[in-house]
Amino acid sequence: xxxxxxxxxxxxxxxxxxTAFDLLxxxxxxAKITVAEISKKTGVxxxxxxxxxxxxxxLIETLENRILNDLRGVLVMLQPGSEQPEKxxxxxxxxxxxxxxxxxxxxxxxxTLEGAEFVGRAIGLLHEYVREFADAETAETxxxxxxxxxxxxxxxxGLFGILHKWASEECNDSPEAVASLLTRFYLNGVSxxxxx
Numbered sequence: 001x002x003x004x005x006x007x008x009x010x011x012x013x014x015x016x017x018x019t020a021f022d023l024l025x026x027x028x029x030x031a032k033i034t035v036a037e038i039s040k041k042t043g044v045x046x047x048x049x050x051x052x053x054x055x056x057x058x059l060i061e062t063l064e065n066r067i068l069n070d071l072r073g074v075l076v077m078l079q080p081g082s083e084q085p086e087k088x089x090x091x092x093x094x095x096x097x098x099x100x101x102x103x104x105x106x107x108x109x110x111x112t113l114e115g116a117e118f119v120g121r122a123i124g125l126l127h128e129y130v131r132e133f134a135d136a137e138t139a140e141t142x143x144x145x146x147x148x149x150x151x152x153x154x155x156x157x158g159l160f161g162i163l164h165k166w167a168s169e170e171c172n173d174s175p176e177a178v179a180s181l182l183t184r185f186y187l188n189g190v191s192x193x194x195x196x
Contacts, residue, residue: 014052016042018063021056026104030060060105064118067099067106071122075129086187092126093182097175100163110160110167119160126186127152158185 020041024033033056039046053059074095100106109115127148159182166178184192 010052013042013044013048016044017049017052017059018066021059021063022104024104025108030056030105030108063105064121067103067118068121068125070099071095072125075125086183089126089186090179090183093179093186094176096122097163097166097179097182100167101171101175107167107171110163115164115167116156116160119163120156123156123159124152127155155186 017038020038021030021033024037024041035046035049035056038056038059039049042049053062071092074092100110106115106118109118162178162181162185166173
């Protein structure tokens with residue numbers, strides 16, 4: 001039988017390690033953060049760190065997966081048909097932007113090309129969710145699959161560009177303002193901003 005107090009302490013230490021890492025990301029590049037720095041910031045020994053993670057890369061992977069799981073939870077709460085696509089999309093992008101603003105790790109990642117992979121995974125969640133409920137009658141032809149792959153690549157590039165600019169400016173605009181831009185670009189493309 002597990003000792004509940006031990007499980008609570010273990011979970012709290014894990015949370016503290018993730019928080020310490022995130023705080024350190026506000027000061028320096030995540031790739032340069034050491035186990036010793038995380039342990040010192042958390043107030044635990046290095047061996048305690050290694051009881052939770054193999055290395056800093058595993059901690060980063062855990063942090064990214066936690067964020068993606070939380071974003072997936074936002075999508076699950078949004079039921080297609082009960083809300084208009086704009087509201088559903090804006091809610092998702094608002095959650096993503098709030099995560100970015102409060103996370104030193106995400107801000108640092110979005111300032112570099114390494115962040116593109118994470119944004120791709122986050123946008124991929126939304127894309128899969130929308131695709132699941134979009135025109136289920138349409139056959140999955142090779143041409144359609146190829147078109148969707150190009151569309152997703154285009155979308156990821158554009159949305160990463162917006163998040164990169166926002167993070168580079170230390171997230172000075174509100175998460176809601178950036179989510180509004182992301183929503184307009186995602187749903188309407190560039191044409192909604194250009195007057196011919």
